[in-house]
Amino acid sequence: MKFLIINGPNLNLLGLREPDIYGRQDYAALCRFLTESANDAGVEAELFQSNHEGAIVDRIQAAYGVFDGIVINPAAYTHTSVAILDALKAVAIPAVEVHISDVSKRESFRQVSYAGMACVKTYMGLGFEGYRQAILFLRDYLRDGGHGA
Ligand code: DQA
Numbered sequence: 001m002k003f004l005i006i007n008g009p010n011l012n013l014l015g016l017r018e019p020d021i022y023g024r025q026d027y028a029a030l031c032r033f034l035t036e037s038a039n040d041a042g043v044e045a046e047l048f049q050s051n052h053e054g055a056i057v058d059r060i061q062a063a064y065g066v067f068d069g070i071v072i073n074p075a076a077y078t079h080t081s082v083a084i085l086d087a088l089k090a091v092a093i094p095a096v097e098v099h100i101s102d103v104s105k106r107e108s109f110r111q112v113s114y115a116g117m118a119c120v121k122t123y124m125g126l127g128f129e130g131y132r133q134a135i136l137f138l139r140d141y142l143r144d145g146g147h148g149a
Contacts, residue, residue: 004067005047011075079113082114
């Protein structure tokens with residue numbers, strides 16, 4: 001089983017950016033955590049981070065026929081990007097949305113998630129652990145033939 005794990009804008013600045021919200025661990029630590037979580041779950045994972053909406057759309061399109069599942073934290077594009085929503089819908093690869101912070105308790109502009117409309121599940125407010133749960137959920141969901149949501 002092959003998963004593509006996408007992180008959107010400013011997540012490369014983890015550790016530096018608003019540590020009270022996003023924690024003190026950096027993006028390299030997140031990458032180690034993701035690789036370890038995928039290994040433990042028995043799935044192959046490719047990691048991708050970009051600050052550019054079009055690059056994320058391109059990566060989702062290129063995932064068609066290659067990846068079984070997508071774990072995505074679209075970061076700020078969560079709340080603005082119909083293009084990322086459309087790309088997820090176009091490839092129709094089962095996807096799970098992750099947010100490090102609990103966006104439901106933050107500003108009103110963070111209350112809409114476009115990407116989430118194409119995802120089978122969302123994890124938020126669990127820090128890095130949300131990604132691990134997303135990987136495990138997606139693995140079981142796909143093993144179950146896509147009926148586990
Ligand atoms: C985020 C939440 C978004 O609202 C924000 O723009 C981010 C990170 C999170 O992981 O909590 O960049 O997706």
